[in-house]
Amino acid sequence: MSVIGDCDYEMLHQNLQKLKEDKTIDCFLYGKSLYGNDLIAFHKGDYGGKQFLITGGIHAREYISCFVVIKLIQEYDLSCGCFFIPLLNPDGVDICLNGLKNVPNDYVELLLRLNNYSTDFSMWKANGRGVDLNVNFDALWGKGKFNKWLPGSENFVGECPCSEVENIALLKLIKRFDLFLSLAYHSKGEVIYHGFSGANKDVKHKIKVFARFFAKLTGYKRLISKNSVGGLSDYLSLHGIPSLTVEVGNDALSHPISYKFLNDIYSKHYQSVKKLFNFVREYDRSSQ
Numbered sequence: 048m049s050v051i052g053d054c055d056y057e058m059l060h061q062n063l064q065k066l067k068e069d070k071t072i073d074c075f076l077y078g079k080s081l082y083g084n085d086l087i088a089f090h091k092g093d094y095g096g097k098q099f100l101i102t103g104g105i106h107a108r109e110y111i112s113c114f115v116v117i118k119l120i121q122e123y124d125l126s127c128g129c130f131f132i133p134l135l136n137p138d139g140v141d142i143c144l145n146g147l148k149n150v151p152n153d154y155v156e157l158l159l160r161l162n163n164y165s166t167d168f169s170m171w172k173a174n175g176r177g178v179d180l181n182v183n184f185d186a187l188w189g190k191g192k193f194n195k196w197l198p199g200s201e202n203f204v205g206e207c208p209c210s211e212v213e214n215i216a217l218l219k220l221i222k223r224f225d226l227f228l229s230l231a232y233h234s235k236g237e238v239i240y241h242g243f244s245g246a247n248k249d250v251k252h253k254i255k256v257f258a259r260f261f262a263k264l265t266g267y268k269r270l271i272s273k274n275s276v277g278g279l280s281d282y283l284s285l286h287g288i289p290s291l292t293v294e295v296g297n298d299a300l301s302h303p304i305s306y307k308f309l310n311d312i313y314s315k316h317y318q319s320v321k322k323l324f325n326f327v328r329e330y331d332r333s334s335q
């Protein structure tokens with residue numbers, strides 16, 4: 048276990064705790080992960096009308112995205128409502144940072160086998176039983192170029208679409224709200240992915256317009272995701288909600304990107320997100 052990892056784990060949980068104690072932010076439990084960890088969402092702004100959604104931490108080793116979302120929560124000051132879920136995959140992030148330390152006994156043997164009997168889990172992406180949560184959604188499920196059919200650190204689609212408790216809980220939560228737009232934070236590469244092929248023409252057009260706007264503000268590259276299906280952004284786009292997948296962190300950095308790079312990464316985001324949200328609201332209003 049690296050010193051950086053220890054520090055990052057502590058920082059992540061300290062930051063989440065601070066958010067939970069902040070009376071200006073609504074916090075609620077929307078379920079439990081496979082290992083029984085809390086699935087927590089935060090909300091700021093009005094509940095009336097359409098909402099935004101910002102998520103992070105679906106891929107374990109990309110936990111730098113959790114910190115980006117946490118900082119966005121802290122700074123968010125728009126009146127328009129936004130749901131934030133900084134840590135979609137708490138078991139996976141724990142495995143990445145702590146190895147087997149907090150893994151329930153029933154899963155230790157499985158995880159060791161899936162990790163080729165190495166105790167270094169720093170490159171782990173999946174959840175606590177080897178399913179990649181971001182290829183598990185019901186959106187051309189199992190049709191991805193890199194999809195795998197056996198559990199592992201990454202790309203296993205699960206036994207059926209939306210088989211995982213973390214994803215079931217997430218969809219149960221977000222189906223209750225009408226969403227303007229979703230931003231799914233990942234790492235790395237400074238890229239904005241858009242253009243799920245299953246989305247209808249109108250949604251695809253909106254996503255392209257929003258991606259272009261956000262790319263200009265952040266200086267990130269805009270790319271069409273050709274090989275990815277079954278992701279959260281794919282699922283939401285399929286259901287008429289424009290969604291962008293945002294990969295933070297320069298490609299030269301190696302996984303997992305440590306907390307110490309956060310300020311540099313984050314500096315490109317808050318003002319850009321604010322401007323994007325205002326743009327999306329205006330776009331939505333004018334296209335009514």
Ligand SMILES: [Zn+2]
Nearest residue numbers: 106109233234
């Ligand atoms: Zn990812």
